[in-house]
Amino acid sequence: MRLKRLHIRYYPPGIILDYEKGGQQRTKSIDFLDLTPDTDVNDLLADIRRVEPLITASRTDQVKALIKRLQDKLSQRDERKFYLFKALQAHILPLTNVAFNKSGSSFITGSYDRTCKIWDTASGEELHTLEGHRNVVYAIAFNNPYGDKIATGSFDKTCRLWSTETGKCFYIFRGHTAEIVCLAFNPQSTLVATGSMDTTAKLWNVESGEEVSTLAGHSAEIISLCFNTVGNRLVTGSFDHTVILWDVPSGRREHTLIGHRGEISSVQFNWDCSLIVTASMDKNCKVWDAESGQCLSTLTGHDDEVLDVCFNYTGQLIATASADGTSRVFNADTYQCVCKLEGHEGEISKVCFNPQGTRVLTASADKTARVWCVRSSSCLQVLEGHTDEIFSCAFNYEGDTIITGN
Structure with a gap:
């Protein structure tokens, strides 16, 4: 070597x-x-x-x-304030999702108008409109860290693979028999995973456009999925109240994670692939050992459905978003709640950390997004200007730009 x-x-x-x-x-x-x-x-x-x-x-x-x-x-102090840089009338119908590429130089938006658009972050210029789907474009993703491809999943039951540079469609992945509602690239950008209302997930080869495997085991819609950072395992969360951990090379089911008493809303691996966190309509989140499939802890405290959950980059913190209008941050080692973020006047549908793990961003039905300090639990900024529910939000890689969509 x-x-x-x-x-x-x-x-x-x-x-x-x-x-x-x-x-x-x-x-x-x-x-x-x-x-x-x-x-x-x-x-x-x-x-x-x-x-x-x-x-x-x-x-x-x-x-x-x-x-x-x-x-x-x-060591750098993070005291930045965010200001409204661009307000884009992105689509003729409401958005479904937003996502940055790795560098944050461009972002994508999916919409009920059946298109996905690529935007230049600095100028706000529309670079490409990805047209071809026959129904809502619901799930979107860049193949980060590369950023040269985009996958779009639609209610038309297909997933499409596109060139970021030209907007050309490489492949149409056909095979699902119901709406596609979640998707992800593996870290190596060799596979796309799609989750569908038909109760299955599918793995697709990025190079050939061929279906690699069908992951069948759930009895209801798959609403969330996530690769681990190695790319050899996939976790799927379903409305059947269960989560399944899959071995990617073989397509074999390794563990079924049973314990939630409501539909699963979100699933995620931590960075070192040792833990899985799940959010559920049963008002709780659970932390699972990714190797054994055992439940390590139940994160309680919310008074209503938990709609989203995520780890920070290092996997040491977990943030939750709930229909009760609050967000909570938990220590991933002790499972203790370290702060409760209160102030929104409507349900919170999306939550994410900044890359540094010092800030939490929440998107709410009260038409605002909020930036919170993890250490003090205080709201640092209310991001206003939307005229309807905000359902999607994201930081860029440096943590100095935010996109919100409604």
Whole structure:
């Protein structure tokens, strides 16, 4: 093995190693999920060298410099305020979803008008309109971190794969017998997973456009799905109250996660693939061990349905969004509620962390989005201007731009 180059990754903190083995170019990452500005760099470097043979003595100064850059990034105070930069009349009918590419230089919007549009973030210019679906475009995604492809899932029962640069449709994935309501690329951008009201999920080959496998096991609609960061496992959440963990290469069911007493609304892996969090209409979230499928804890406290849930980048915090108009942040190690975010006057349908994990963004039926401080539980900013329910929101990779959609 020969190390060729090192790259820094700010969120979550880590370094990427490009190396050669057996004549093939390969990549691996070293994650620093517990890194703080006070971490002893020399001790950390010694730990790395004990387990990673690619980090030789000649590379130690370079690695040390990268770790210090990560610490400097973590030390930066985040006191920015957001202002209305562009108000885009994106579609002739309401939006269904919004999403940034990895760099935040462009974003996409899906709509009831049967199209998906690609936008330039800085100028607000519409770059492409992706036309062809015969019904609502409900689920959308970039193939981040690459960002050169977009997948759209529609109520017309198909998924389409598009070129970001040209707007050309590469493939139409046909096979579902009901509406597609969720989708995701694997991290390697070789597969697209689609979840449907027909109770199945399907895996599609990005290169060939062929169906790879059908994941059948749920007895009701699949409403949410997520790949782990390695890309070898997929989790699906269903209205049948269960969550299924799948082995991607074989298409085999590994575990059925049983315990919720209501429909599943959202599922997500943490960064190191060790945990799964699920949200349900039963007013609770659950944390599961991704290896054994065992429930580790039930996160309680909401008075109404939990509509969304997510980890922060490092997987140390969990945020929830509820129809009771509140959001909560839990410690993913202790499962304790560390803050309750109160102030919205309607249900909260979407929640996400900024990349630094210091802020929470919520989107509500009260026509506002709010930015919250995790440490103090205080509302830092109310983002106003929409004339209807906000159902989707997102930070860009740097955490300095927000998009909200209604």
